[in-house]
Amino acid sequence: MKPKKIKDNMFWVGAVDWDRRLFDALIPLPDGTSYNAYLIQGSEKTALLDTVDPSMLTVFESHLKDIKNIDFIISHHSEQDHAGALPYVLEKYKNAKVIATPKGKPMLIDHLHIQEDRIVTVNDGETLSLGNKTLEFIHAPWVHWPETMFTYIREDKIIFTCDLFGSHLATSDIFYNDYWHVCDEAKRYYAEVMMPFRTTIQKHLEKLKKYQIDMIAPSHGPVHRDPECIVRSHQEWVSDKVSNTVVVPYVTMHGSTQLMVERLTEVLSENGIKVEKFNLAVADTGKFAMSLVDAATLVIGSPTVLTGAHPLVVSAAFLANALKPKLKFASIIGSYGWGGRMVEQIKGLLPNLKIEMLEPVVIKGLPKDEDYKALDRLANEIVSRHKTAI
Ligand code: FEO
Numbered sequence: 001m002k003p004k005k006i007k008d009n010m011f012w013v014g015a016v017d018w019d020r021r022l023f024d025a026l027i028p029l030p031d032g033t034s035y036n037a038y039l040i041q042g043s044e045k046t047a048l049l050d051t052v053d054p055s056m057l058t059v060f061e062s063h064l065k066d067i068k069n070i071d072f073i074i075s076h077h078s079e080q081d082h083a084g085a086l087p088y089v090l091e092k093y094k095n096a097k098v099i100a101t102p103k104g105k106p107m108l109i110d111h112l113h114i115q116e117d118r119i120v121t122v123n124d125g126e127t128l129s130l131g132n133k134t135l136e137f138i139h140a141p142w143v144h145w146p147e148t149m150f151t152y153i154r155e156d157k158i159i160f161t162c163d164l165f166g167s168h169l170a171t172s173d174i175f176y177n178d179y180w181h182v183c184d185e186a187k188r189y190y191a192e193v194m195m196p197f198r199t200t201i202q203k204h205l206e207k208l209k210k211y212q213i214d215m216i217a218p219s220h221g222p223v224h225r226d227p228e229c230i231v232r233s234h235q236e237w238v239s240d241k242v243s244n245t246v247v248v249p250y251v252t253m254h255g256s257t258q259l260m261v262e263r264l265t266e267v268l269s270e271n272g273i274k275v276e277k278f279n280l281a282v283a284d285t286g287k288f289a290m291s292l293v294d295a296a297t298l299v300i301g302s303p304t305v306l307t308g309a310h311p312l313v314v315s316a317a318f319l320a321n322a323l324k325p326k327l328k329f330a331s332i333i334g335s336y337g338w339g340g341r342m343v344e345q346i347k348g349l350l351p352n353l354k355i356e357m358l359e360p361v362v363i364k365g366l367p368k369d370e371d372y373k374a375l376d377r378l379a380n381e382i383v384s385r386h387k388t389a390i
Contacts, residue, residue, distance in 0.1 A: 009041040013063040015056035032170030042130020047072040051085035076162035078107035103147035142197040157214040167221030191289035242296040250301025251310040256335035267379035280312040292325035304336035317349040332360040
């Protein structure tokens with residue numbers, strides 16, 4: 001995609017990465033991503049807002065080839081997908097200064113070896129004039145590192161929010177018409193990147209209410225011309241409200257755990273509860289993370305492998321714990337051959353979750369009638385808890 005005008009004298013100059021399929025060597029990117037950098041030309045000064053991932057430097061260079069001068073580079077976030085091309089920009093524009101938060105400065109020095117005297121720090125609420133455009137910096141720690149900030153342009157009522165409101169989505173246009181498609185991608189992004197900081201994001205959303213915002217320009221995915229929808233979706237995701245949903249990540253080796261998952265799903269479903277099942281041998285980690293955004297309950301299903309949980313279950317439990325979803329209840333189901341400590345092991349992997357653990361159902365071998373009855377009891381317990389908690 002070539003540079004695109006987003007407002008008068010404001011241009012998208014980032015890079016679209018159609019082929020990237022993995023982020024942080026962990027997060028699936030089924031629809032690629034983009035690294036959004038923006039050029040703001042004021043009547044007196046020019047600012048570049050963020051850069052791109054170093055892997056897309058050639059594209060970025062081509063977008064800046066006719067830009068003779070840049071006075072400021074606003075670094076909202078030091079992570080390499082946005083700050084990684086800073087060394088190139090500083091080499092090309094010798095007089096440019098990097099604007100960052102006080103916490104951002106040492107991070108840029110540590111991660112990218114930026115020279116200290118090229119960085120100017122700004123406080124929360126501080127402004128910078130480009131002549132006819134006033135940039136207001138809004139500190140936004142934990143979006144998604146401790147050093148992050150937003151930039152609001154007062155005259156244009158546009159806010160640049162870095163990772164917040166972003167989506168991993170490669171498109172040929174910087175704007176979009178299909179909100180629900182973008183919202184789905186934004187939910188995946190929120191789940192994987194923002195969910196661990198949910199209560200902090202609540203505060204940031206509250207803080208943004210005092211600004212009149214006509215457009216939101218994040219650092220990944222399309223720009224939001226109608227910001228109300230994406231803000232409302234985020235307000236919903238960060239709220240304490242949970243949905244009538246049970247998420248069931250599981251692994252089965254010889255079919256017993258599968259049978260247990262199917263019975264539990266059947267009874268929950270008959271009682272009006274939505275079940276999102278993930279066979280971890282084939283599941284998309286991103287979709288699993290998305291399902292945790294508002295689910296009320298997590299039921300982990302695992303066979304016993306060498307006295308413990310299956311390694312894929314360990315990984316999923318570890319991820320759920322790291323993402324800190326707003327779950328209220330959890331349980332564990334599974335089967336063993338001759339014994340083991342699968343339940344204790346999984347419980348020990350979930351210290352971050354503020355959950356009530358419902359009685360696990362762990363059986364020997366193939367499920368028998370009394371095992372199915374125990375699963376029915378667990379399902380009915382979940383139904384009853386949901387009725388009071390949702
Ligand atoms: Fe898109 Fe936290 O970087």
